[in-house]
Amino acid sequence: MPLEILLVLVVGGIGGITILLHLTGRSRQFALTPDLARAQWSRHFPDDVIADVTVAHDQRTALIRTTTGSGLLWSFGADTVARHLQDYDWIEHPDGFEVQFHDFGTPSTRIHLDDIERAHWRHLMEPA
Structure with missing residues (x-):
């Protein structure tokens, strides 16, 4: 041929x-609701006990608070990615935040937030 x-x-x-x-x-893209975010987090980290779930208005990112610390869950195409918030930097961005993990295998992600959400998420993401 x-x-x-x-x-x-x-x-x-x-x-x-x-x-x-x-x-x-x-x-x-995968759209998150609080119940779906809980289920997806449990799929990634089955041993974590989830205390609270905060989903961004665009339904692409969720902040998960567990008994062992906070974590981030975001849409990555038709699937989700979940990471504990340990050893990371967040950078202010006009659309919200950009979170850069200090892990070679973890991509950075941009969280799209409005002004009200931005203040709330900044408070929730601050280390204890």
Whole structure:
């Protein structure tokens, strides 16, 4: 088979799969509610006892307070990522905060917050 035809088939196949996934809703970001945030946190950290859940208005990030400390849960495509808030920096951003973890395997994340949420989350994220 000529390389040109093979290239068209591969590119067309990948494009078709992408369009199909998008049209069936599989490319939608995970929207968090307090109950879903609890369930997702328990999936990541089954031994943690959750004391409180605060979900951002955009439903993409949740601040989880457990008996052992606070943690952050955020949407990452159709799944979630959860990290305990240990050894991190938060940087003010026009849209909210950017949290940078001091862990090579953990990405930084941007939390989109309005002005009222920003003050509340800053208070909740301060170390005890």
